[in-house]
Amino acid sequence: MAGATVLGRLTWQVATVDEVVEETPRVRTILLDVPDWPGHRAGQHLDVRLTAEDGYRAEREYSIASAPGEPVAITVERLDDGEVSPYLCDELRPGDGLELRGPIGGYFVWPAQDGGPLLLVAGGSGIVPLRAMVRHRQRSGSEVPVRLLYSSRSLEDVIYRAELDELGDSIEVVHTLTREQPPGWAGYARRVDAALLGEVAWPAGDGARAFVCGPTSFVETVAGGLVEFGYPPRRVKTERFGATGR
Numbered sequence: 001m002a003g004a005t006v007l008g009r010l011t012w013q014v015a016t017v018d019e020v021v022e023e024t025p026r027v028r029t030i031l032l033d034v035p036d037w038p039g040h041r042a043g044q045h046l047d048v049r050l051t052a053e054d055g056y057r058a059e060r061e062y063s064i065a066s067a068p069g070e071p072v073a074i075t076v077e078r079l080d081d082g083e084v085s086p087y088l089c090d091e092l093r094p095g096d097g098l099e100l101r102g103p104i105g106g107y108f109v110w111p112a113q114d115g116g117p118l119l120l121v122a123g124g125s126g127i128v129p130l131r132a133m134v135r136h137r138q139r140s141g142s143e144v145p146v147r148l149l150y151s152s153r154s155l156e157d158v159i160y161r162a163e164l165d166e167l168g169d170s171i172e173v174v175h176t177l178t179r180e181q182p183p184g185w186a187g188y189a190r191r192v193d194a195a196l197l198g199e200v201a202w203p204a205g206d207g208a209r210a211f212v213c214g215p216t217s218f219v220e221t222v223a224g225g226l227v228e229f230g231y232p233p234r235r236v237k238t239e240r241f242g243a244t245g246r
Contacts, residue, residue: 010104012049014097018071023159027125028089029065029075032098037072040064042136043109043129043211043239046074046102050084058083063128063213063239064103067135075159077125108211108239112136116144116209117202121192121222123151123214127159129239130213134171146171149200151192151218154180174200192218194225204230213239 015032022028040046045063052058060083066073078089092098110118110133118137120130127150137146152158154177164173176188176196188196202208210231212222219240226236 010101012099012101015072015100017092017094017096017098019094020092023075023161024157026078026089026157027075027159028078029073030088030092030098031066032072032074032100034072034100038103040068040072040103041106041109041111042067042132044103044105045129046072046100046104048074048084048088049099049101050087051099060084061104063132065128065131067132067139069139070135075125075128075131108213108237110136110209110211112140112142112144114209115207116146117206118144118146119202119208119210119226120146120148121151121197121210121212121214122148123192123218123222124153124157125159126212126214126218126239126241128213130211131160131163133211134167138170145202147174147200147202148172149174149176149192149196151176151178151214153178155182155185192222192225194228197222197225197229201226201229201231204232208235210236211238212236214241216240 013036015034017030018033019031020028045061047059047061049057049059062074065075076085076088079085120133122130137144167173176190178191181189210226212219219238223236223238227233
């Protein structure tokens with residue numbers, strides 16, 4: 001299975017792990033060399049397949065963490081009861097092969113030419129496809145205003161923390177820590193709700209677009225709050241994940 005031919009992007013192929021980056025104690029980013037990669041858009045995902053010695057197969061989908069034009073990368077959070085994520089987080093090493101297919105998805109994507117202002121709202125590992133959008137905005141030379149609202153349990157759980165801290169004035173990052181805050185924390189310390197969105201979101205009348213990714217309950221709360229805030233539903237795109245999706 002060295003390459004994708006007949007079915008194009010939906011054919012399984014073997015990628016090689018180039019590098020592994022530890023993001024948090026439970027999260028790592030895996031950079032991949034994919035020989036027949038056709039290119040992807042910011043917000044798309046891919047499928048990963050593992051095959052056991054007895055022939056049993058497990059498949060999971062992962063958002064692509066890299067911008068268009070960058071090497072393919074996925075960011076994986078380890079779930080103790082997961083079938084795939086423990087292997088990807090604990091066992092996979094540079095040089096190993098990994099079966100995948102993609103890119104997949106055309107709804108939850110942001111081409112830079114679509115404009116903004118852009119509101120990105122992430123819960124936990126829902127930051128992954130939004131990071132691809134942030135990087136796409138930077139690489140494309142777009143001057144679209146971007147505001148990222150990121151909800152994490154604690155500062156230790158913030159994925160891509162150093163990268164987000166280095167964005168400076170080009171992209172505004174707003175953190176809220178829902179369970180534990182360090183001494184002197186001056187940011188938000190509560191769950192994202194309609195009131196918080198009212199403080200952070202771009203005014204709906206400015207033609208703002210919103211992308212929301214995270215657990216189902218989080219996404220439903222944020223999307224509903226944005227619609228109440230005046231965002232047209234067509235301008236609020238959502239992606240949900242749950243324990244069975246990793």
